[in-house]
Amino acid sequence: MLPPLTAIPSHVASVSDYRELARERVEPGAWAYLEGGAADEISAAQNLTSFDSCRIIPRHFRDFSNAHTRTELFGRRYAHPIFVAPTAYHRLFHPEGELASLLGATALEAGFTLSTLASASLEEIGAQKTAGLWFQLYIQHDREFTLELVGRAEKAGYEALVLTADAPLSGLRNREQRAGFQMPAHISAVNLKGMRPQAPAQQIFGSELLKQSPTWNDLAWLAENTRLPIILKGVLHPDDARSALDHGASGIIVSNHGGRILDTTPTPFEVLPVIAKAVAGAAPVLVDGGIRRGSDIFKALCSGADAVMIGRPILHGLAAAGAVGVAHVIKMLRTELEMTMALAGCPDLSSVNPGFLLEKR
Numbered sequence: 001m002l003p004p005l006t007a008i009p010s011h012v013a014s015v016s017d018y019r020e021l022a023r024e025r026v027e028p029g030a031w032a033y034l035e036g037g038a039a040d041e042i043s044a045a046q047n048l049t050s051f052d053s054c055r056i057i058p059r060h061f062r063d064f065s066n067a068h069t070r071t072e073l074f075g076r077r078y079a080h081p082i083f084v085a086p087t088a089y090h091r092l093f094h095p096e097g098e099l100a101s102l103l104g105a106t107a108l109e110a111g112f113t114l115s116t117l118a119s120a121s122l123e124e125i126g127a128q129k130t131a132g133l134w135f136q137l138y139i140q141h142d143r144e145f146t147l148e149l150v151g152r153a154e155k156a157g158y159e160a161l162v163l164t165a166d167a168p169l170s171g172l173r174n175r176e177q178r179a180g181f182q183m184p185a186h187i188s189a190v191n192l193k194g195m196r197p198q199a200p201a202q203q204i205f206g207s208e209l210l211k212q213s214p215t216w217n218d219l220a221w222l223a224e225n226t227r228l229p230i231i232l233k234g235v236l237h238p239d240d241a242r243s244a245l246d247h248g249a250s251g252i253i254v255s256n257h258g259g260r261i262l263d264t265t266p267t268p269f270e271v272l273p274v275i276a277k278a279v280a281g282a283a284p285v286l287v288d289g290g291i292r293r294g295s296d297i298f299k300a301l302c303s304g305a306d307a308v309m310i311g312r313p314i315l316h317g318l319a320a321a322g323a324v325g326v327a328h329v330i331k332m333l334r335t336e337l338e339m340t341m342a343l344a345g346c347p348d349l350s351s352v353n354p355g356f357l358l359e360k361r
C-alpha cells in the first residue's frame, strides 16, 4: 500500500480523481468496506447515476453582486450547505482518523457528524473548535448506555443528534465477505467501550438484536431525554418523515445509507421531492447518497433539500492525503456548487427552486 500523499498531485481535477488515489492506499478488505454496497450493489450504483437524468435549465442576466451560499440550520449559520456524513472507523483509512477528517472539514467551514462507530473518542473530537458538530447515534440494545452516550455528546458540545433509523442490521455485505474483511485488532468503536455485551445473533427473526432494535417509541423517548435536536437519518418514505416529526425529530435526512443496508431501495434523489413535500417546511430536510459534483448538490437543493451530506468522497480524500485531502474534496464541491449556481442564474440558496430542473427521473 502506498503512504498518504503529502501534496496534492496537479492532475486532480474532481472528486472522482480521489477515488483512485485512495484505492492505492487502502488495504483490499478495508476498501471493500469503504466502497461496497449491500448485496448486488444496485442501489449504491444507482445513487451515482440518479442525478444524471435530471437537467439544469439555466436562467440568464441575474444580479450576482451579493451572491453567497450561506444557510442556517438548527440556529447555526453555515457558509455553505455541504456537510460531512457520519462514517465509521476513519482510522481504517488514515492513521489520524476522524481528527484529520474533522480538521479538513473545519478548514472548509463544513458541518461534521461523528459516527457512533468512530475510531476516535467523542470527547477528543468535541474538544476541537468546529463549524458545527453533530453526533450520529445508533440506539444500542443497552438503553442506559445509549443515554450515557447522549449525555457525553451533550457535554462535549455536539449540537445535534443524527439518529440513524435504517440499519437495525448491517445488511448483506457480500463484497466484504468475498474480500475476507476483518476489522484490524487496533481499530474499534472506542465510544462503545464498557457497554453490556450483546448475545451474538445466530438468526435474524427471533434474535436479541432484532428484538431490541428501536421503534418510534424510542425516538419519542430519546426526544424526552435530550436537549439536542434529533435529525432522523435514513428516511425514504413520506409517511416516515411525518412520523419522525410527530415523534419528536427536528430534521430529516433522506438517505439509503449509500446503498449499504437494503439493496434495490429507491435512490434518495428520486424520493426527495415527495418527502420535501410531506415535510412542507416544518423542519430541515437533508439528503445524501451518490453526490459527487456541485451540480448534484444544486439539483438536490432545487428538489427540496436544505443541505447535503457527503460520505465516501470524504473517506477517499482522507485515505489519499489526510486532512488536506478532505479539505480539497469539500473545496472542489463548494467551488462546483458556486459555479453551477452562477451559470444557472441562482445568486443564493433562497433563489434555488424546482423551476431550474427538467425532470426525467
Ligand SMILES: Cc1cc2nc3c(=O)[nH]c(=O)nc-3n(C[C@H](O)[C@H](O)[C@H](O)COP(=O)(O)O)c2cc1C
Pocket: 033, 034, 035, 047, 085, 086, 087, 088, 115, 116, 117, 136, 164, 233, 255, 256, 257, 258, 259, 260, 288, 289, 290, 291, 309, 310, 311, 312, 313, 315
Ligand atoms: C464506510 C462507510 C461507513 C458508514 N458508516 C456509517 C455510520 O456509522 N453511521 C451512519 O449513519 N451512516 C454511515 N454510513 C452512511 C453515510 O452516512 C452516508 O449515508 C452515505 O455514505 C452517503 O452516500 P455516499 O457515500 O454515496 O456519499 C457509512 C458509509 C460508508 C461509506
Ligand SMILES: CC(C)CC(=O)C(=O)O
Pocket: 088, 117, 167, 169, 170, 257, 260
Ligand atoms: C454496522 C454498520 C451498519 C455500520 C455502518 O453504518 C456502515 O458501515 O455503513
